[in-house]
Amino acid sequence: MIRFENVGLRYGMGPEILRDISFHLPERSFQFLSGPSGAGKTTLLRLLFLALKPTRGLITVFGKDRSLITRQELPVLRRRIGVVYQDFRLLDHMTTYENVALPLRVRGREEASYRNDVIDLLKWVGLGDRMHVLPPVLSGGEKQRTAIARALIEQPRVLFADEPTGNVDPPLARRLLRLFLELNRLGTAVVIATHDIGLMEQVDARRMILSDGRLEIHD
Numbered sequence: 001m002i003r004f005e006n007v008g009l010r011y012g013m014g015p016e017i018l019r020d021i022s023f024h025l026p027e028r029s030f031q032f033l034s035g036p037s038g039a040g041k042t043t044l045l046r047l048l049f050l051a052l053k054p055t056r057g058l059i060t061v062f063g064k065d066r067s068l069i070t071r072q073e074l075p076v077l078r079r080r081i082g083v084v085y086q087d088f089r090l091l092d093h094m095t096t097y098e099n100v101a102l103p104l105r106v107r108g109r110e111e112a113s114y115r116n117d118v119i120d121l122l123k124w125v126g127l128g129d130r131m132h133v134l135p136p137v138l139s140g141g142e143k144q145r146t147a148i149a150r151a152l153i154e155q156p157r158v159l160f161a162d163e164p165t166g167n168v169d170p171p172l173a174r175r176l177l178r179l180f181l182e183l184n185r186l187g188t189a190v191v192i193a194t195h196d197i198g199l200m201e202q203v204d205a206r207r208m209i210l211s212d213g214r215l216e217i218h219d
């Protein structure tokens, strides 16, 4: 589904942050991405969700060469990719319902065509009773689940989550992990970037470990 071959990345004239990264992210796979702080996890995620271009090497996404993807094609490809950012990026003046519906509204869809999907998804992440609340009133875990619902509203083929359990207590982290596993069971590939060794130990999943700009994969 997504393939990296000898990918390198540097910011501007700085040092190479990622070096000779090669791997394949299969459909329906589940993996953790880990490594020490500053190792380049967020940078690798940004390459994966097409926010950055590599400075060398080849990336293919859904069969297309990244370097040949035009600006016009990007939005369509990005719809197949869900992202949960470390800082959630919710809009504070919109309710949880409106935040989750936003990607569809921006695309010009009629509310009647997606209303029930948004409600079902909010119920699925456990926010059925928080639909009309503004983000500043939500707990960290509720914000996290709103961000997850928003990332899933377009039924992406792959979900990238950057430190999704960074700000929540262990019981909630387990609950979020169950949500990601269930999503994966339903067919979505999942990549969770995390420092949380306790979280990784709960699942026998592939581990992608970045250190010193290089990637090791433990299947």
Ligand SMILES: Nc1ncnc2c1ncn2[C@@H]1O[C@H](COP(=O)(O)OP(=O)(O)OP(=O)(O)O)[C@@H](O)[C@H]1O
Binding pocket: 011, 014, 017, 035, 036, 037, 038, 039, 040, 041, 042, 043, 044
């Ligand atoms: N926009 C940028 N411009 C220049 N350097 C950057 C930029 N973004 C990140 N870096 C540098 O790239 C390196 C890797 O950063 P990145 O955020 O990818 O690491 P990380 O593994 O996600 O770290 P953490 O676990 O602390 O979030 C760091 O040295 C960082 O300072």
